[in-house]
Amino acid sequence: MSTILQIKNITKRYGGLTAVNDVSFDVNKGEILSVIGPNGAGKSTLFKLISSFVPATSGEVLFNGERISSLAPHKVARMGVVRTFQETTIFRSMTVRENIIVSHHLRSKASLFGFFLGTKQAKEDEAAFAASADDIVDFLGLQAIRNELASNLPQGHLRALGMAIGLATDPKVILLDEPFAGMNHDETMKMVGLVRRLRDERGVTVLLVEHDMPAVMKISDRIVCINFGQKLAEGTPQEIRENEKVIEAYLGSEDAAIGM
Amino acid sequence: MNTKKLLGFAVFLLAVFVLVPLFIGATGRVDFFYTLTSVALLSVGAAGVWLTFYIGRINIGQGAYALVGGYVSAILVTQAGVPFWLTLPLAGLFCAAISVVIGLPILRLRGVYFAMVTLVLTEVARLSALALPVTNGAKGITSIPLPGELSLFGLTIIPAFGSLSNPRIGFYMMAVVLMVVTYLVLWRIVNSRLGHLCRSLQQNEELSASIGVNTAYLRVLAYAISSFFGGIAGAMFASIAQSIYPSSFVVADSVNFMLYCFLGGLGYVFGPMLGTLLLYFGWDLLSIAKQYQLLIYSGVMILLMLVLPNGVLSLLDKKEGRA
Numbered sequence: 001m002s003t004i005l006q007i008k009n010i011t012k013r014y015g016g017l018t019a020v021n022d023v024s025f026d027v028n029k030g031e032i033l034s035v036i037g038p039n040g041a042g043k044s045t046l047f048k049l050i051s052s053f054v055p056a057t058s059g060e061v062l063f064n065g066e067r068i069s070s071l072a073p074h075k076v077a078r079m080g081v082v083r084t085f086q087e088t089t090i091f092r093s094m095t096v097r098e099n100i101i102v103s104h105h106l107r108s109k110a111s112l113f114g115f116f117l118g119t120k121q122a123k124e125d126e127a128a129f130a131a132s133a134d135d136i137v138d139f140l141g142l143q144a145i146r147n148e149l150a151s152n153l154p155q156g157h158l159r160a161l162g163m164a165i166g167l168a169t170d171p172k173v174i175l176l177d178e179p180f181a182g183m184n185h186d187e188t189m190k191m192v193g194l195v196r197r198l199r200d201e202r203g204v205t206v207l208l209v210e211h212d213m214p215a216v217m218k219i220s221d222r223i224v225c226i227n228f229g230q231k232l233a234e235g236t237p238q239e240i241r242e243n244e245k246v247i248e249a250y251l252g253s254e255d256a257a258i259g260m
Numbered sequence: 261m262n263t264k265k266l267l268g269f270a271v272f273l274l275a276v277f278v279l280v281p282l283f284i285g286a287t288g289r290v291d292f293f294y295t296l297t298s299v300a301l302l303s304v305g306a307a308g309v310w311l312t313f314y315i316g317r318i319n320i321g322q323g324a325y326a327l328v329g330g331y332v333s334a335i336l337v338t339q340a341g342v343p344f345w346l347t348l349p350l351a352g353l354f355c356a357a358i359s360v361v362i363g364l365p366i367l368r369l370r371g372v373y374f375a376m377v378t379l380v381l382t383e384v385a386r387l388s389a390l391a392l393p394v395t396n397g398a399k400g401i402t403s404i405p406l407p408g409e410l411s412l413f414g415l416t417i418i419p420a421f422g423s424l425s426n427p428r429i430g431f432y433m434m435a436v437v438l439m440v441v442t443y444l445v446l447w448r449i450v451n452s453r454l455g456h457l458c459r460s461l462q463q464n465e466e467l468s469a470s471i472g473v474n475t476a477y478l479r480v481l482a483y484a485i486s487s488f489f490g491g492i493a494g495a496m497f498a499s500i501a502q503s504i505y506p507s508s509f510v511v512a513d514s515v516n517f518m519l520y521c522f523l524g525g526l527g528y529v530f531g532p533m534l535g536t537l538l539l540y541f542g543w544d545l546l547s548i549a550k551q552y553q554l555l556i557y558s559g560v561m562i563l564l565m566l567v568l569p570n571g572v573l574s575l576l577d578k579k580e581g582r583a
Binding site for chain 2: 033041052053072073074077078082083084089090092093094098101102103106108112115116118122125126137165166169184
């Protein structure tokens with residue numbers, strides 16, 4: 001397996017507070033890697049650093065050996081590293097289908113001016129986007145709500161829509177921000193299946209941040225555990241489960257929290 | 261474009277180019293030509309403001325670009341002898357160019373912060389016009405010659421305005437052509453991918469960036485198009501009035517541009533056009549109320565915003581059960 005993403009000694013300080021401190025790990029092509037840690041451990045900041053939504057204080061992120069940590073977010077997305085957000089981040093006054101179609105922007109071959117004039121290439125692009133959007137709708141099982149306004153959707157569907165938006169960009173690596181948060185057991189299991197299919201059928205490398213330990217243990221090929229902004233451990237679910245430092249970090253509710 | 265829309269467009273063209281002039285001719289109220297010319301030109305400026313609303317920015321600075329556009333055209337015509345028809349696009353381009361320079365830093369601001377900065381722009385433009393040597397200070401630029409003829413390959417497209425027996429109708433026609441072209445462009449923008457991306461920007465800039473949209477570029481592009489509209493509207497105004505002063509466009513005008521958009525509806529391409537017509541004529545009609553004019557006017561505005569927050573055109577949606 002080859003390395004697709006390298007996080008090298010990345011540090012982020014907000015004034016006197018160090019949110020992420022010297023964290024390094026590699027992500028292999030085609031794996032599902034989870035970042036876990038207690039609340040406030042710096043997981044979300046780490047995500048924003050990788051997708052370049054916030055600049056790093058020091059350290060760097062390499063994608064296929066190329067430095068992406070100082071690029072603008074849209075350029076990182078263009079290279080194929082795309083993040084999803086938690087459920088409220090969608091295009092609220094567009095339908096599900098419109099949400100997905102507009103997110104195909106990166107695949108357009110025609111220029112904006114070409115779209116304005118309605119050139120042949122632009123029409124081809126629009127047709128391709130619509131077809132691909134329907135494809136994604138089917139893949140995620142959103143057929144019943146495809147023409148529903150996004151602001152009317154319940155939480156579970158919003159999460160799926162967030163993923164659909166991410167998929168529309170044709171990512172190499174997708175960063176999922178707490179895909180299982182606020183879901184019951186059945187919904188979580190469905191989502192676990194979906195994330196697996198994302199990797200298996202679409203060949204997308206998945207990096208996810210999550211609280212739900214049973215789900216993480218079930219889904220991940222490898223896990224990185226961070227606490228107080230520092231990397232605590234890295235390894236397979238089994239290794240993480242047995243790691244004393246990790247158990248210590250979750251002390252107080254160790255068994256329940258780690259899902260043993 | 262489906263047949264219904266095409267038909268509506270044809271009726272609209274017939275109304276503005278044939279019926280209105282006929283009606284005015286029949287009633288003898290030639291002054292309406294001037295009023296309607298103003299409405300058409302103001303709605304061109306309002307179209308620009310509407311586009312900035314469409315990317316999620318409240319723009320209260322269109323007066324600045326209208327003023328700059330007016331001066332660019334006036335200076336080029338009076339001092340360099342450039343034909344007016346050439347100065348019209350040049351004024352628009354000049355405004356677009358400076359809006360890029362101004363927009364790059366200020367478009368990073370959102371909400372009320374952006375609105376505040378744009379509000380200041382009009383005042384900055386007025387003070388610059390007072391201070392710069394080229395604008396001739398408070399005396400402004402007067403006696404601007406009327407537009408000459410526009411011919412292409414020896415074919416006269418527009419006759420010289422000075423030679424017309426009734427230049428008012430000429431100006432009216434020219435302003436309406438400008439308005440129709442502007443709104444066609446706007447309509448096309450909104451219904452192409454460019455408009456879809458603008459909508460994505462309006463609804464969530466972060467998500468927009470995450471799907472690979474160059475948000476900074478798109479914001480500046482929309483703002484530049486907006487300012488282009490403001491510039492050509494101002495240039496045309498200066499040419500019709502044959503003069504331009506630092507006080508030709510003031511903060512109140514910038515606010516009005518924004519109100520036209522609000523009144524017509526921010527979700528509808530033709531909202532600002534309708535808003536301009538209603539507000540401009542409404543104000544004039546209310547002059548019969550004498551000292552209560554402003555009171556009634558502002559009262560009605562508040563009421564409309566409460567009852568129809570999405571603009572007058574949202575009435576259509578309600579009727580069709582879309583809302």
